[in-house]
Amino acid sequence: MANSESGQPLAVAPQAYGALWRGLLRPLRTVAQPAAAVALALACGAALLAFNGYDARAVIDVMVLGVFQDTRSIAEILLKATPLILIGVGLCVAFRCSIWNIGAEGQFYAGAAAATAIGVSFNGLGAWLYVPLVMLAGALAGAAWAAIAGLLKIYFRASEIVTTIMLNYIALIMTSYLVTGPLRDAAAAYPQSARLVQEAWMPRILPPTRLHIGILVALVLAVVMYVFLFRSARGYALRVVGISPDAARYAGISVPRNIMISICLSGSMAGLAGAFEIAGVTRRLFQSISPGYGFEGIAVALLANNNPIGAIFSGLLFAVLRSGSELMQITAQIPQVLVLVIQGIVILSVVGFAVLRIPSLRPSE
Amino acid sequence: MSGRQLLLMDGIHKRFGPLIVSAGVTLDIEENEIHALLGENGAGKTVLMSILCGVLSPDEGQIIFKGQALKPGSPRQAIKHRIGMVHQHFMLVPNLTVAENYVLGQGSPFSVIRDMKTVHARIVELSDRYGLGVKPDALISDLSVGEQQRVEILKVLYHGVELLILDEPTAVLTPQETDRLLHLLRRLVEDGKTVIFISHKLDEVIRVSDRVSVMRDAKVVRTVKTSETNARELARMMVGRDVLMDLPRAPIEPGRVVLSVEHLNCDGESGLPALHGVSFQVRANEIVGIAGVSGNGQSELALALTGLLPIASGSVTLEGAELVGRSSHDINQMPIAHIPEDRHRMGIVLPLPLTENVILQRFDKPPFSSRGMLDMSEITRQTRDLMRRFQVKASGPGDRIQNLSGGNQQKLVVGRELDRRFDFLLINQLTRGIDIGATELVMHKILEQRSAGKAILLISTELEELFTLCDRILVMYEGRLVGEMPPDRGRLEEIGLLMAGKSPMSAA
């Protein structure tokens, strides 16, 4: 997953044995490294538990056996992974263009709010039309919310790091306004929107679990974004802008245009994730619809070395950790916050291992 | 030259991954000499000098300075022994003043900076003594390249050196500046110092040095007394074959007007006016040179012609089509090619492989891409081909371009640009930093383009290059064209005066 070479299509002519060797070794390495990193992180987590008087074996029990115990558990992991993968993949695109979009959380909220607004508004539309419409609404709203930061950067040179952080807060506050105001379900005591019209619900793909088509869309988009970034002309232009805006200008590649493309793409993915969360899982908008998916998505992308295919795996990994932590709390009363610690250690050990083993991963000057 | 040994670098080995850049180099330097170091691009000169001043540590070998072994890989140690280096890429911090750059790394890290007055005074004194004209409170980022060069040299003097290393110090200087520098070096030797001088310009080497060491393939192949050799022989030692020092330029009558520039005015990146009413034409089958000290508007001219700098007024037509008002994207679609001045900033994308640098402007056009997708095997094939034709030394088309020596990077850029479809070729510094073998190659390629009917504008600070290639030379000073000359070496003096802003008439 953390393999920079896959990020750069080096079509070196195949020397038969070398290629074969690489073909075998590289996947092995890409799997072995994160696996070792995760094992190390879990061991650290277990040590932390043991040191503080908890039953450390629970970590192993839950993480290794518990989370995959039945179809439902697996479906729930995929369900959790959906927003993480979508946001992570989108952020890969932004980060490759050196756009430090910290605002996926806000874009997720924007997408969720728009999907809700559309999803409660029509009747008798038919799922075949309504479902894509809701997805589109989420993606567009996410892109639009991100575009604000893009435009501020282009026209006022305002750092997107700052503006996206601010826009996160504003999106959260706006959602709070929407569910206590315009979108509020009058019948409910809780500040929440009305339930989405049933035709707008994301079709489930593994009944009776809640798993819906979102995961498939996320996987497809990850592949599409990989091809876009590393195999398409436009993706190449975007990466050049990310590495050297001066060289881009020299080559006639429009820097503002690519800034907008990358930030809007990442925003639309986060917005889409928000739409899926609403139309696929909660069916309503709440004030706190995201438990920090947008921030976790940053880690997902970075852990994947900004490679969309890698983001699939890091997204899944984070989902497993989250699921496991809930289960750990239920079965062994281990504070769920431990998952954050484990996630942190996973990231550190992944970058640690990566730097130890692949010299080319070392950031260059 | 005293004949006593000052420095011995013995059996230095250094490799970067699989690449051997020093293969048991032995170099001995005598006290009080100017020792020139010659070699092709990538021969390992800079690496060797970096090892000497502790910036890189060798894998093997030892450095003996005044009979004492130096601890390898320690810049402090080198500084303590008064070994100072003026690097090919300047080691000046742009957001600090000259004086602040000089005190950088001096004294205890926890000391309070008090005595800036004394520092200023010493800088002024030294600057006056060697006639360098360095102002202590100037911000580095406000200085021209030539000025920065002098600031660098003075920095080393300020710190007090016994052994001064200069890595291609003349690459960006005017003839007058170069003369001054060479004089300065002689004065330093008279003052008891020793100099190692790296250059690709054989005439300078012949003029100033006492001895010459030639590097080839990561080794010092020979050391000779300068008085016992000549340029032709040195070139042969470097390249391993005879080098044509003077390229034959077929007499061709210039054809139609390809590029026409009229009353061009534009502002520089700082917002101050940089070009004032510049007018000239370039015809087919013609190479027009623009001479001038760097910082007199040449960079702005090149950027303006390619749409990278907004034009305030005036007109630029290419084959009759107006360029003013078009974006750089549009201008890229026109029959124009551009070899930029600062390849690290513009010409190449350092972390990307050669393949992805070759397609920089044409990535979205056939044969590099079809229906929006890059054709990687075609790109690789073309890159290999280009590497072969322009003798680019790299481990393969997938090598990151940052791993190439400057000369090889330049050859790739030249090759890439010449492969584009163009009628007008804009060159800003063709041979900066490239060795004589490569210089011969690229000059040859440029002359081929001239014969093929292309119109070429060559901006250069290198008069030798202009004399060799151009049909006529325009001189630029403070954003104006101040004169036109035929490429006649006999009128070097005149051109030099024009470049310095003096009218040859009044000077005469």
Next chain:
Amino acid sequence: MEDLASLSFLAATIAASWRLAAPLIFASIGEVFSERAGVLNIGLEGTMLAGAFAGFAAAFTSGSILFGVAAAIAAGVLVGLLFAFFTITIKADQIVVGAAINLLGLGLTAFLFRSYFPSAGKGIDIAKPVHLPWLSDLPFFGEALFRQNAFVYSTLPVAALAVFVLYRTSFGLTLRAVGEHPKAVDVAGRSVALYRYGAVLICSALAALGGAFLTLAHSNQFVEGISSGRGFIALAVVVFARWSPIGAFVVSLLFGVFYALQLQLQAQPVHFLPYQLFQALPYLMTIAALIFVRNRVGTPSMLGVAYKKS
């Protein structure tokens, strides 16, 4: 709405602004050091939490605020060492490691808080307002400026010291050079890595102090996630302040003003606007301010880039 214009309203707002700004001032001045040396430390949030928790835990068990401050600084230094080891020694991506630090900070403090302070209902005695003779009794300024606790006052000397260190010492000069042209520093015989370690440790220690302010000098308890995004705001402050310590002080204050103002405005008895509008005010104002001060310069050019010696 007449009391909006009254002097006591103004005085209270100024006093609140300074208090609200204090944690931001510590953290953002710390970040100025780190970023000036070319290290982008987005782990401020996690570091602040570490400081908030360590300060609370130490003060709770020892009963001494000074001990709490020392513990917070120690925690900050530890977090800083971790961050520095990964970003400077191992040369891992700074943003990745910063993200990990944030996760670790939030997770570890919450985990330890639960494990060892299951019901800390009591809390600690926080730093008391310092009564300055004469000054505190001034009619308007007394209330606005001079009835703060030592933590709040200390933001002034901290900012002054930061300016002094950064612009008047050899250390500061080298630090600024490290963020612009590390190789030049290397060639000058100074260790780039060492200076970056120094900068990161200063950054983390100050951020931890900012966090400790929350538990030791403002509310008397640790609450999970008590920094509530202040670490991210501090990052924004640094950019807005153009990497200057004085700027960081002023911009933090500005942010404090916006925040204090929104609380005051919300509390006005007659308004027909949704309260969320007031909550959004600080963030909207920050964006507006960015638009007005367009065309910024001063980003350390090697920000976020690891330095490789060879």
Next chain:
Amino acid sequence: EGAPFKMGLLVPGSVSEEGWNRIGFNALKGVEAELGAEVSYVELQQNPASFEKAFHDFASQGYNVILGHGFEFQDAALAVAPEYPDTVFLISSSYISEGNVIGLNTDTSQPFYLMGVIAAKTGKKAGLVGGMEIPPIKEAFEGFTNGVRSVAPDFPISEVYIGNFTDATATKEASLSLISQGADFVLPNASGATVGGFQAAAESGENVKTFSIFSDFTSVAPKNILGLYIADYARGVIRIVGDIKNGKKPTTNVEFGLKDADVMQFTYNDQAANPVTENVRKYVDEVKAKIAAGEIKTRQK
């Protein structure tokens, strides 16, 4: 019938904070201690997407009672409940009664009504600091306002929301800002961040009055806290869960109020600088009796 009786708890935040989540946790611990049940809990950080799964996790492991501590769990419980007809799903602060999903409600507006009465009788201006604008908070504030109005219709009341439940610093600053605008009775209600409000009162002198809610905060502001409203939700939950254990599943939703003296304790703090006078106490007792008897409505329903 050898299987142990098991109860699970879902909370929307951290049980380590004094406040709403702790109340649920205490109930769980009470059930464990008094009914000998096997108990477990999970914290869900206000994230609706994870609610259903948590219910499933408990129910599929054979838990008899699952308490979703907060109305936000209602939807998820309704979705899961039909699959587990033998499990009872209790939902805090909900009025639901659908099959095996039963709402439990503590009418917080009742004690807050009393606080409103006290505020109006003893002060000049009241300030309320809420976490987020959610029903339990709004209901409480509505009760407070109605209490104030029953005594002094023109008594000024300001409300501020800090927008989260973690930023104790914001609660404190909001309270200080209310005090600076003349409020002499401030009442924070922001779960984990509540404590900041008491801190603000303590720092603002003895004339600022407040009331300790849900837990005992008197040590933070001993001079300012006029009294305590302690919610012993645990007692109520233990009662209901005990019934369930004995096979008596409630058939309608349950509402606790001032009538349940074991659940809602309303007492005074005599250490306060300006303790509530006997006269006022007597008046409050009368109101309390009327509320318990259902004669006074503390809020609209």
